[in-house]
Amino acid sequence: MIKIDNSYTNMQKNQYFEGTSNHEEHNSNSDYWDILLGDLKNSDEWSGKSALDFACGKGRNVINIHNLSSWEKVDGVDISQGNIDHCISEYKDYKSSWYCNNGVDLQEIPSDNYDFVMSTIALQHIPVYEIRRNILEEIYRVLKTEGLFSFQMGYGNNLNDVYGRPRSAYYDNVYSATKTNSEYDVRIQNESEVIDDLTSIGFVNISTEIRDSFSDSGHPQWIYVKCYKK
Numbered sequence: 001m002i003k004i005d006n007s008y009t010n011m012q013k014n015q016y017f018e019g020t021s022n023h024e025e026h027n028s029n030s031d032y033w034d035i036l037l038g039d040l041k042n043s044d045e046w047s048g049k050s051a052l053d054f055a056c057g058k059g060r061n062v063i064n065i066h067n068l069s070s071w072e073k074v075d076g077v078d079i080s081q082g083n084i085d086h087c088i089s090e091y092k093d094y095k096s097s098w099y100c101n102n103g104v105d106l107q108e109i110p111s112d113n114y115d116f117v118m119s120t121i122a123l124q125h126i127p128v129y130e131i132r133r134n135i136l137e138e139i140y141r142v143l144k145t146e147g148l149f150s151f152q153m154g155y156g157n158n159l160n161d162v163y164g165r166p167r168s169a170y171y172d173n174v175y176s177a178t179k180t181n182s183e184y185d186v187r188i189q190n191e192s193e194v195i196d197d198l199t200s201i202g203f204v205n206i207s208t209e210i211r212d213s214f215s216d217s218g219h220p221q222w223i224y225v226k227c228y229k230k
Contacts, residue, residue, distance in 0.1 A: 002104045002134045008175040009103040009131070012079060015180050019082030022058035023121060029214040035224045036120055036150055043069040049115040052077065054106075054139060054151075055122030056098070059087040065118070066094055075114075079103045104131050106138040113142045117149045124154040124219065127168035127177055127186040133197060140201050143229040149203065150226045153194070154187045154219030155210055161185075161218045170194070182218045194225060203227035 026032055040046055046069040053061040056076025065074045077099040078084055084100040099108045117139050126132045139149055159167040167187040168174050177184035188194055191208045198206050206227040213222045 002130055004102045004104055006104075006131075006175060008128050008177055011178065012103055012126075012180045016078075016080035017082055019080050019086060020057050020181070022060045024060060025215055026121065027060070027064070031211050031214065031222075031224065032120070035209055035211070036118060036152060037065070037068065039148060039150065039226070040065065040068045040116070045069075046071065046116065048072050050113065051075070051116040051118070052109070052114045052142065054117060054119040054135070055079070056083070056087065058083050059091055059096075061118060061120065062087070062096055063091065063094070065116075066096070071095065073097065075099065075109075077101050077106060077109065104134055106135070106142055109142045111141050112144050115144055115147050117143055117147065119151040121152065121216075123151060124185050124187070125181050127172060127174040127184045129171045129173050129186075132186070136197060137201050140203060140229055145229055147229045148226065149229070150224070152222050152224050154185055154213070154216070155189075155221040155223035156187050156219055157189055159187060159189075163217070165218075167218070182216075185218050187219060188223050191223065194223070198225070198227050202230050204230045 050072050051065050051074045053076045056062055056078045062074050062076045073095045075097045081100050084098045087098045167185050170188055170193040174184055195206050209224045210221050213219045
């Protein structure tokens with residue numbers, strides 16, 4: 001079991017406490033719409049269903065998803081109390097619940113609750129494998145049977161960014177990281193790393209696509225991953 005009171009999560013909670021940018025520039029990324037949210041283009045298929053954005057920030061993805069179909073609900077979860085307070089205040093007219101999680105799990109959210117879960121520009125900021133693996137297991141738990149998980153992470157063969165900052169390898173546990181959000185990112189070097197994890201958790205029909213990164217100097221490429229709960 002991952003300790004909630006650990007040095008990395010405490011640092012991350014403090015850094016994100018007051019909130020983050022809403023990253024509106026990423027709406028200009030065609031891969032965001034064509035790959036990450038590509039399965040939502042058939043809006044009738046998702047009518048009356050439910051979705052969750054892990055690491056929802058100030059709600060950009062939740063609102064984008066809301067606008068793609070007639071959902072029963074589209075919820076957001078984030079480590080930042082400032083982000084969650086913003087979303088609760090800003091989006092009162094949307095069918096959404098907002099959760100401030102503890103950084104290591106999704107204990108606030110019931111099991112078998114969502115047909116679609118997404119995450120972007122988030123998991124790559126967690127250079128602690130044990131925490132990231134636990135979050136993947138939690139996402140599997142909150143998905144309904146045959147539910148889809150679509151997410152993005154940094155990708156590249158070497159472990160340095162354009163500024164020479166080291167990137168963490170997939171299985172590293174950098175609890176000692178003193179900053180988050182690009183400063184101590186993790187980078188997938190081979191698709192098998194994440195595929196093996198997802199398979200052992202129980203996900204099936206796993207697919208990956210590698211593209212140039214978007215507005216991200218920390219990684220030369222991004223990997224988009226889709227998988228389903230068995």
